[in-house]
Amino acid sequence: MAYCPKCGVAVEKDNHPCPLCGFHIPKVNESKEPVERKFPKADNPYPAHMRRVLNRIFVFVSLLIFVAVSLMFYVNYEISGAFTWSRYSNLSVLAGWGILYFSFGYVQNFYKVIIGIALISLVLLFGLDIFGGQLDWFIPLAFPIVVGTAVIGLCYYSLIRSLSVKGFNVIGFFFVAVVILSMWINFFISSHQGETDLLRWLIVTGLQLLPVSLVMLYVKYGLPERVKQKIARKFHL
Structure with missing residues (x-):
């Protein structure tokens, strides 16, 4: 009515x-019928804009690298009549371009990033060694160091994810991984120089891990809670 x-x-x-x-x-x-009022969806345009900017920068850098590689090959061949020093420089430049590809976020999976960078490093070191005429240091030195670094990095990331490690524990596990990696590298360098002593290496590794473990235990159980919260707020842990 x-x-x-x-x-x-x-x-x-x-x-x-x-x-x-x-x-x-x-x-x-x-x-x-009454019209239902809906608020517009709030879209954040910054990630898409940033992605477009990074894509343009990467394309521009890629073109510069292509021109530089071609120019170095041309200059080397014109001067020497063969590709000598340009092989080393261009291989290094191309390896840097590959690492730049991962750095620009085109691969989001952390495992794939670690494996990809490790493969690029292996190709670079293999090429630098074989260009000298024979494999002198790649097999006994470069290969195990690069593979060990990749394995330790993957294990560290998997451990952090599986245990849901946060805060100070992330830093503690990181220092443990760095100590293990340092001793791993030291072992193969000593082995390459003919100075390998497995028992001594194990003792030194244990002695280096001991202070890190003690610091981790103190931070977890001995440090006052207010101090830990203050440090966590300071460093956004």
Whole structure:
């Protein structure tokens, strides 16, 4: 039922004008369903904009690298009549381009990033060694060091994820991984120089891990909670 807005008398639906006072009554559509108001979805344009900027920078750098590699090959061949020093420099430049590809975020999976960088490093070191005429240091030195570094990095990341490690424990496990990696590298360097002593290496590794482990235990159980919270807020842990 509708009512005249002037005199208040009840009128029929869509009755024009009012039968009592003659006031023009606007048409009312009572069957119209109420419209639900929805807030617009808030989109963050920054990631997409940043991605476009990074893509342009990467394409520009890639073109520069292609021109530089071609120019070095040309200059080397014109001067020496063969590709000599340009092989080393161009292989290093191309390896740097490969690492740059991962650095620009085109590969999001951490495992693939570690494995990809390790493979690029192996190709680079293999090429630098074999360009000298024979493999002198790649097999006994470079290969185990690069593979060991990749394995330790993957194990560290897997351990952090599986145990849901946070805060100070992340830093503690990181220092443990660095100590293990340092001793791993030291072992193969000593082995390459003919100075390997496995027992001595194990003792030195244990002695280096001991202070790190003691510091981790103190931070976890001995450090006052207010101090830990203050440090965590300071370094966003």
